[in-house]
Amino acid sequence: MINNRYLHxxxxxxxxxxxIWAGIIKITNPLGFAQDIANYQLLPQSISFxxxxxxxxxxxxxxxxxxxxxxxxxxxxxLSCILAGFLFLIIVTMIRxxxxxxxxxxxxxxxxxxxxLLADSALLFLSLNIFFFRKSLPN
Amino acid sequence: MNKRIMKKLLTHIVFIIALSxxxxxxxxxxxxxxxxxxxxxxxxxxxxxxxxxxxIMLPEAEGLFAMNEALFIDxxxxxxxxxxxxxxxxxxxxxxxxxxxxxxxxxxxxxxTLVIYCDGSECQSSVGLSKFLHDQGFTDIRVxxxxxxxxxxxxxxxxxxxxx
Numbered sequence: 298m299i300n301n302r303y304l305h306x307x308x309x310x311x312x313x314x315x316x317i318w319a320g321i322i323k324i325t326n327p328l329g330f331a332q333d334i335a336n337y338q339l340l341p342q343s344i345s346f347x348x349x350x351x352x353x354x355x356x357x358x359x360x361x362x363x364x365x366x367x368x369x370x371x372x373x374x375x376l377s378c379i380l381a382g383f384l385f386l387i388i389v390t391m392i393r394x395x396x397x398x399x400x401x402x403x404x405x406x407x408x409x410x411x412x413x414l415l416a417d418s419a420l421l422f423l424s425l426n427i428f429f430f431r432k433s434l435p436n
Numbered sequence: 437m438n439k440r441i442m443k444k445l446l447t448h449i450v451f452i453i454a455l456s457x458x459x460x461x462x463x464x465x466x467x468x469x470x471x472x473x474x475x476x477x478x479x480x481x482x483x484x485x486x487x488x489x490x491x492i493m494l495p496e497a498e499g500l501f502a503m504n505e506a507l508f509i510d511x512x513x514x515x516x517x518x519x520x521x522x523x524x525x526x527x528x529x530x531x532x533x534x535x536x537x538x539x540x541x542x543x544x545x546x547x548x549t550l551v552i553y554c555d556g557s558e559c560q561s562s563v564g565l566s567k568f569l570h571d572q573g574f575t576d577i578r579v580x581x582x583x584x585x586x587x588x589x590x591x592x593x594x595x596x597x598x599x600x
Binding site for chain 2: 324327328329331332335336342343345346347349350351352353354355358359362368370371372374375396
C-alpha cells in the first residue's frame with residue numbers, strides 16, 4: 298500500500314470523480330441502466346429495475362464522501378466491496394462468454410473484456426489505498 | 437479490525453444504502469408506479485418514451501405470421517440466422533446503437549408492422565433493435581418475447597440460410 302499524503306489526495310480525487318461521474322450518468326437514465334443490468338442475464342427483471350434506481354446514488358454518495366473526506370474509511374471500504382463485486386461480475390461474464398456492454402458509464406460504456414478488468418482492478422487498488430491510509434505514519 | 441470499528445463501518449454503510457434508496461426511489465416515483473402497474477416486465481422501455489414499441493407473445497406472433505402482414509426481423513447474428521429462422525424473416529444483427537451497418541434503410545413503409553425477435557426471453561438485442569427502429573420513425577414495432585426458441589419449440593414454419 299502507498300502511504301504518501303499527496304498521492305492519497307490524488308487517489309481520492311480520481312476515485313471520487315470517477316464514481317460521481319459514473320453515478321450521475323446512470324441517474325439521468327435509470328431505464329437504460331436497468332436494461333444494462335438485465336443484459337448480464339443474472340438477475341430477474343424486478344431486481345434489475347430496483348437496483349438501477351438506487352445503485353447510482355450509492356456511487357454518487359460514496360464519491361462525494363471520498364472527495365470531501367466525510368465517512369472516508371466507511372465509504373472507501375464500501376466502494377472496495379462494490380468494486381470487488383464488479384470484478385467478480387466481470388470475470389463471471391467473461392467466463393460465460395457473454396458479449397455485453399458493462400453499463401458502467403451509460404452510453405459511454407465499453408464491452409466487458411480484459412481492459413475493463415484492468416480498469417476495475419486499478420480503481421479497487423485506489424480504493425483500498427484510501428481505506429488503509431494512515432495519517433500518523435511517516436511517508 | 438476490531439469489533440467497534442467494524443460496527444462503525446457497517447453503520448455508515450447502512451446509512452449510505454438507506455440514503456441512496458431514499459433518493460433513488462424518491463426521485464423515481466413515477467417509474468416505480470409504472471413498474472407496479474405492470475410495465476417493464478419484458479424490457480425496460482417506457483411506453484411514453486417509445487410509444488410505438490409493444491411486447492407480444494407467441495399466439496400474437498403466430499397470428500401476425502398467418503395474416504402475412506408483418507415483417508419479421510431477426511436481430512441475432514448472421515450465423516445464428518443462417519442456422520435457422522422464422523420463415524420470411526430478414527436479418528438485422530444488432531449489437532449496439534453505434535453499429536453503422538444498421539443504417540441501411542429498411543425499404544418498407546414506416547407504418548408497416550414489424551415483429552422483432554432474437555433467441556428468446558433472455559436475449560436483449562430485439563429490444564435494442566426496436567429502440568433503434570423507433571428512432572428511425574417506424575410506428576408499429578412489436579417485440580416477440582419468446583423469440584426463436586419458442587417458435588422452434590412449437591414447430592412453426594422456419595427457413596435455413598441467408599435472407600433473400
